[in-house]
Amino acid sequence: MEPLTPAGPARREQGRRRAALATATAAVLGAAAVGAIGFGLSAASAETNPASTDPTGSQDRLQAPDSGLSSGTGHAHTGSGAS
Amino acid sequence: MTTAFPALGTTAELLVTDPARLGPAVAVLREELAAIDEACSRFRPDSEISRLHEAAGREVRVGPLLAEALGVALRAARLTEGLVDPTVGAAVRALGYDRDFASVAADRNTTPAASPAPGWHRILFDPARRLVVLPRGVHLDLGATAKALAADRAARRIHTTFGCGALVNLGGDLRAAGPPPTGGWQIALGDDHAAAVGRPDVTVALHRDCALATSGTTRRRWRHGGRTVHHIVDPRTGDVPEPRWRTASVAAKSTVDANTASTAAIVLGPQAAGWLERRHLPARLVGVDGDVVTTPGWPEAREAA
Numbered sequence: 001m002e003p004l005t006p007a008g009p010a011r012r013e014q015g016r017r018r019a020a021l022a023t024a025t026a027a028v029l030g031a032a033a034v035g036a037i038g039f040g041l042s043a044a045s046a047e048t049n050p051a052s053t054d055p056t057g058s059q060d061r062l063q064a065p066d067s068g069l070s071s072g073t074g075h076a077h078t079g080s081g082a083s
Numbered sequence: 084m085t086t087a088f089p090a091l092g093t094t095a096e097l098l099v100t101d102p103a104r105l106g107p108a109v110a111v112l113r114e115e116l117a118a119i120d121e122a123c124s125r126f127r128p129d130s131e132i133s134r135l136h137e138a139a140g141r142e143v144r145v146g147p148l149l150a151e152a153l154g155v156a157l158r159a160a161r162l163t164e165g166l167v168d169p170t171v172g173a174a175v176r177a178l179g180y181d182r183d184f185a186s187v188a189a190d191r192n193t194t195p196a197a198s199p200a201p202g203w204h205r206i207l208f209d210p211a212r213r214l215v216v217l218p219r220g221v222h223l224d225l226g227a228t229a230k231a232l233a234a235d236r237a238a239r240r241i242h243t244t245f246g247c248g249a250l251v252n253l254g255g256d257l258r259a260a261g262p263p264p265t266g267g268w269q270i271a272l273g274d275d276h277a278a279a280v281g282r283p284d285v286t287v288a289l290h291r292d293c294a295l296a297t298s299g300t301t302r303r304r305w306r307h308g309g310r311t312v313h314h315i316v317d318p319r320t321g322d323v324p325e326p327r328w329r330t331a332s333v334a335a336k337s338t339v340d341a342n343t344a345s346t347a348a349i350v351l352g353p354q355a356a357g358w359l360e361r362r363h364l365p366a367r368l369v370g371v372d373g374d375v376v377t378t379p380g381w382p383e384a385r386e387a388a
Contacts, residue, residue, distance in 0.1 A: 043207055065290075065292075068290065070287070070382050071286075072285070074286050078085070079271040080272050
């Protein structure tokens with residue numbers, strides 16, 4: 001009598017095929033995400049990063065202050081240190 | 084006039100040159116801090132960055148502020164050649180910093196092997212359309228730059244809105260905007276930003292539209308796997324860097340740039356002074372043994388007695 005559902009080795013084989021299909025689907029979805037490069041997304045790079053939100057910002061370098069620092073008077077308004 | 088309150092896991096402090104503007108200026112600061120927390124906090128399941136993590140592998144359109152914070156973080160990564168990399172999130176979590184710091188366990192016995200950060204180049208980002216694809220397994224930590232961005236945004240907005248000079252201090256990351264008081268904003272430097280005013284190593288004056296940030300290894304420390312670790316991770320190893328500096332203070336045009344450089348200095352260790360000097364960034368580095376190294380542009384020492 002033929003079983004109505006696969007049993008034993010047949011069922012395990014079917015399970016392996018489903019698992020393989022799921023893995024393949026995930027791989028395709030992943031590739032599609034990476035493929036988004038072709039639709040306007042690109043890996044983070046110098047060309048795609050937005051300009052610094054600071055009007056004085058630069059894409060080319062970290063910017064030193066214009067006015068800089070000077071020696072303090074010893075009477076502090078606030079502090080800087082590790083946090 | 085000044086006010087201080089807890090925010091972003093640290094202390095926010097605001098000083099303005101016009102006392103009448105303090106109240107509305109504080110409201111602006113609180114608004115900016117709430118917005119950056121909602122966009123960038125990795126500790127909040129309802130933050131936008133948490134939703135981005137949940138959507139890993141898929142294209143997501145993010146809000147303007149997260150797009151700005153991500154752009155700033157990627158720029159920092161590029162300009163430091165990956166010394167400050169937003170993809171260190173998994174490494175920081177592996178070291179035990181997986182919740183708000185106040186809740187980080189005192190010690191854990193397991194010590195997972197450190198592994199390098201996946202790398203900022205793996206993030207797909209279209210800033211014009213605010214589209215992001217975060218690869219699966221990549222966890223972002225924008226902590227190094229998002230707090231600094233909040234300081235920049237708030238100080239600029241307060242000055243632009245109210246016309247007065249403003250100084251925003253977020254846990255030792257400072258941004259001055261507009262006219263400072265006569266002689267400049269006086270800043271005490273120390274191991275601990277909260278205690279520096281009472282026990283300064285040195286004081287400096289910060290002038291108009293200038294920023295100062297200090298990164299250090301003396302706070303946000305905890306025991307993990309039988310050793311003391313801290314919150315600054317070397318993306319190249321996924322582990323805490325070799326201890327060379329207690330603190331690194333850097334001045335720059337923006338807090339983002341100052342914080343980027345000070346964090347990079349801690350990661351770089353012995354090479355930090357030369358790296359900062361080549362970028363013309365005034366800095367003061369305090370070694371774990373107490374030795375002090377400064378770069379050109381840092382004012383003559385007037386060390387506290």
